Amino acid sequence: MSDQREKILSCACDLYERLGLEGFSMRKLAKAVGVTAPAIYRHYDGRDAVLGDVLREAHRTFARYLYAALGEPTPLGRFAAAGQGFIDFVIEHPRWYGIMHTGHENLGMDHPPEDIESMQAAVHQFWVDRVRECQQAGILKEGDPEELSITMWAHAHGMAQLFRHGCFPVQQEEFRMLFKQSNARLMSGVATPEFAAEYSAMLRDVEVAVGQGD
Amino acid sequence: MSDQREKILSCACDLYERLGLEGFSMRKLAKAVGVTAPAIYRHYDGRDAVLGDVLREAHRTFARYLYAALGEPTPLGRFAAAGQGFIDFVIEHPRWYGIMHTGHENLGMDHPPEDIESMQAAVHQFWVDRVRECQQAGILKEGDPEELSITMWAHAHGMAQLFRHGCFPVQQEEFRMLFKQSNARLMSGVATPEFAAEYSAMLRDVEVAVGQGD
DNA sequence: GTCTATAATCCGATAGAC
DNA sequence: GTCTATCGGATTATAGAC
Numbered sequence: 001m002s003d004q005r006e007k008i009l010s011c012a013c014d015l016y017e018r019l020g021l022e023g024f025s026m027r028k029l030a031k032a033v034g035v036t037a038p039a040i041y042r043h044y045d046g047r048d049a050v051l052g053d054v055l056r057e058a059h060r061t062f063a064r065y066l067y068a069a070l071g072e073p074t075p076l077g078r079f080a081a082a083g084q085g086f087i088d089f090v091i092e093h094p095r096w097y098g099i100m101h102t103g104h105e106n107l108g109m110d111h112p113p114e115d116i117e118s119m120q121a122a123v124h125q126f127w128v129d130r131v132r133e134c135q136q137a138g139i140l141k142e143g144d145p146e147e148l149s150i151t152m153w154a155h156a157h158g159m160a161q162l163f164r165h166g167c168f169p170v171q172q173e174e175f176r177m178l179f180k181q182s183n184a185r186l187m188s189g190v191a192t193p194e195f196a197a198e199y200s201a202m203l204r205d206v207e208v209a210v211g212q213g214d
Numbered sequence: 215m216s217d218q219r220e221k222i223l224s225c226a227c228d229l230y231e232r233l234g235l236e237g238f239s240m241r242k243l244a245k246a247v248g249v250t251a252p253a254i255y256r257h258y259d260g261r262d263a264v265l266g267d268v269l270r271e272a273h274r275t276f277a278r279y280l281y282a283a284l285g286e287p288t289p290l291g292r293f294a295a296a297g298q299g300f301i302d303f304v305i306e307h308p309r310w311y312g313i314m315h316t317g318h319e320n321l322g323m324d325h326p327p328e329d330i331e332s333m334q335a336a337v338h339q340f341w342v343d344r345v346r347e348c349q350q351a352g353i354l355k356e357g358d359p360e361e362l363s364i365t366m367w368a369h370a371h372g373m374a375q376l377f378r379h380g381c382f383p384v385q386q387e388e389f390r391m392l393f394k395q396s397n398a399r400l401m402s403g404v405a406t407p408e409f410a411a412e413y414s415a416m417l418r419d420v421e422v423a424v425g426q427g428d
Numbered sequence: 429g430t431c432t433a434t435a436a437t438c439c440g441a442t443a444g445a446c
Numbered sequence: 447g448t449c450t451a452t453c454g455g456a457t458t459a460t461a462g463a464c
Contacts, residue, residue: 020320027458037459101379139409150382151369152404157375158368166317189403198290
């Protein structure tokens with residue numbers, strides 16, 4: 001990759017972080033790089049090609065934040081460090097986290113590039129592996145690690161998105177605490193043992209009522 | 215409200231559902247309504263005014279889906295019905311759920327309108343009330359109902375967003391099941407009792423290591 | 429490889445006739 | 447209340463000189 005193309009990509013990442021998808025234009029990118037707009041086309045086929053590279057860079061960086069956890073010696077250590085890496089990435093690169101979940105169609109792509117899809121699959125497998133080894137260590141409950149991953153993924157993703165959109169009236173450091181505390185609740189559960197009994201009783205009542213309706 | 219303004223709002227909601235924020239324009243809206251663009255300006259001050267009404271309609275409908283749960287006779291019944299209403303709304307109005315979390319600045323507003331903010335506050339209070347009455351009924355664990363709400367909110371929001379963006383390879387009905395199953399895991403917790411002991415031991419080791427580093 | 433100049437669209441919004 | 451016509455500006459992208 002030429003130096004100039006690297007410089008363009010770097011400026012494109014900054015520009016995207018500052019202005020998001022709608023504010024991103026080839027003219028502004030050119031001004032940021034210090035050239036005129038047509039010069040960009042010598043290095044990229046068009047706007048979508050630039051955004052595709054920004055997306056790739058986001059995924060690469062995200063994976064790097066997570067995989068750093070593999071340096072820890074224990075399953076629980078890797079698990080906790082991966083969560084830490086996740087929240088670090090969200091706080092330090094909020095727009096990148098956004099572009100990774102914006103959908104390829106918004107970036108002018110019919111299908112996401114193959115290499116990006118394989119990065120996503122690898123990250124998914126990474127989480128499943130973290131969950132499985134914690135199950136084997138007796139730290140997480142038994143069950144399909146894929147399903148367990150979904151629950152934890154949804155919770156982390158929801159926390160990240162609500163923070164990014166200003167739904168929590170907190171700053172970065174407070175958010176780290178909020179995230180950890182909420183994770184602790186997810187770990188130990190929010191319901192009492194009473195819940196399961198009441199809930200199954202309620203479902204039984206519904207079935208009875210439906211049965212009577214026939 | 216005049217008939218024509220209602221028709222414009224209806225078409226605007228459809229247009230937004232189909233094309234999202236970037237594809238939404240006054241010209242396309244006019245074509246959908248069956249008039250020319252300037253005619254819209256007789257009923258709305260501009261694009262942002264239309265989008266503001268779309269946003270308001272989304273919040274109104276969302277609240278209606280949730281508040282239907284108040285017809286249930288028990289705390290657990292209201293709690294479960296509210297969750298059902300939430301997921302129904304997400305499945306039936308995915309773009310509306312999106313616009314509600316897109317941030318007012320993306321809609322050309324400095325501040326969200328007061329009436330919309332008060333609807334948001336009311337919905338927030340609705341969830342806290344559902345949690346509190348379930349706590350009082352012994353179905354949810356004790357603790358600050360606001361904090362408990364955050365955890366459940368983040369999980370539900372994350373599930374909704376991941377579904378909307380196609381991260382789950384499932385259709386609508388399968389997603390309902392996925393959501394319920396994941397909620398069940400959130401209720402009962404994902405970690406074993408072993409987790410807390412290991413985790414606090416790990417934190418202690420970290421503190422010791424940090425202490426040695428001084 | 430970069431420039432100037434420009435084509436071709438799209439946009440929001442307005443003026444004035446009817 | 448709607449129309450035609452138009453302004454002023456943004457965008458992506460290209461042609462051709464240097």
